[in-house]
Amino acid sequence: MMADMPYDDMDETQFEEFCFELMREVGFVNLDWRKGTGLVASPSDSGRDIVAQLPREELDGRQYLETWFVDCKHYQRGVPPDKIAGLLSWATAERADVALVVASNFLSNPCKDFLKSYEVNNRPPFRVRYWERPNIARLLEGRDEFINRYLRTEMRIEAEVIEAEQELFDRVWYNRKMILEERLAAGDASFSDAVIATMRAACREMEAKYGKENLGPYSDFEWGMVSGKLSALRWVLGDEWDNLDS
Structure with missing residues (x-):
């Protein structure tokens, strides 16, 4: 396992909140955390924990927003394929631009194989992306203020x-x-x-x-x-x- 990450001791809900704040930090807008209940694991997110939009600009200067459906998986081991099926279904039904899985550690190899097969066989109208532990570590580089503000629980409030x-x-x-x-x-x-x-x-x-x-x-x-x-x-x-x- 890589070096300790600030979210390692979080529960599932706290990890979702971390993902929400990280996406805001890196430039996403119109974020909606779809927790919906006070439960640790919410049954009301309808296959995606966060809906967010990412501003884009084409070469001719046209600006638009991409809609991302995000499923956050706080697992000690690799995320299995069946745990991301809901995200893909909702991304298809609601015509998202990107379906993103954020894993606190890694996707399992069967899960990665499943995603490759899904893209080849279904040719979905959205892109499939996943952020694993190394990706999140790179996103956190140079963001000490963000880490201090949201993640270092030893800091005094x-x-x-x-x-x-x-x-x-x-x-x-x-x-x-x-x-x-x-x-x-x-x-x-x-x-x-x-x-x-x-x-x-x-x-x-x-x-x-x-x-x-x-x-x-x-x-x-x-x-x-x-x-x-x-x-x-x-x-x-x-x-x-x-x-x-x-």
């Missing part, structure tokens, strides 16, 4: 990044308010009673949310880590470096 940024913001904010409490205790009278009361109420909310024991005081090293993490997450979310406003 944006909601997790935002949640972590909020917690670090709260920790920085709370620590600065503890410094302000020290100033008040030393006699600083530059803040109104209303401002002090609002600040203390917000601090109590932070303590209830995170636990007072988890909000410092910090050593110089710990404070540097908290500040650095906040700056890094804000940069990931689109802010400038070193923004530690709270």
Whole structure:
């Protein structure tokens, strides 16, 4: 087997979604994922998992759209011939331009022989194509952004990044308010009673949310880590470096 692919640990539905997004990435338009149910394997796709169109242009400049019927097969072993018969039937009935099988690994040799025989004996009005593991690997070359966006499950989703940024913001904010409490205790009278009361109420909310024991005081090293993490997450979310406003 070739090197690991990003979809190896996906289930059938996730692999279909991967195929859908990959086709969009390489230039297909008007995509329709025909899953139709919440089941892992959908009985409602009518012999094709995806219907998509590929923009084409002839030498004279005429532009048109090719209609592709796509059947996605997430198999550990070779795809057998009987598993693609539905795709060919529907491509014939609905006059597709191309019938495409996307296999997470390979078509079996009997399946390839069946396709050759089908084309010779039936002369279908559509072209038959199949993408196997090496074809998909070539399509993914140079598409690191796509892989990061859709396939690398170890990557943090944006909601997790935002949640972590909020917690670090709260920790920085709370620590600065503890410094302000020290100033008040030393006699600083530059803040109104209303401002002090609002600040203390917000601090109590932070303590209830995170636990007072988890909000410092910090050593110089710990404070540097908290500040650095906040700056890094804000940069990931689109802010400038070193923004530690709270």
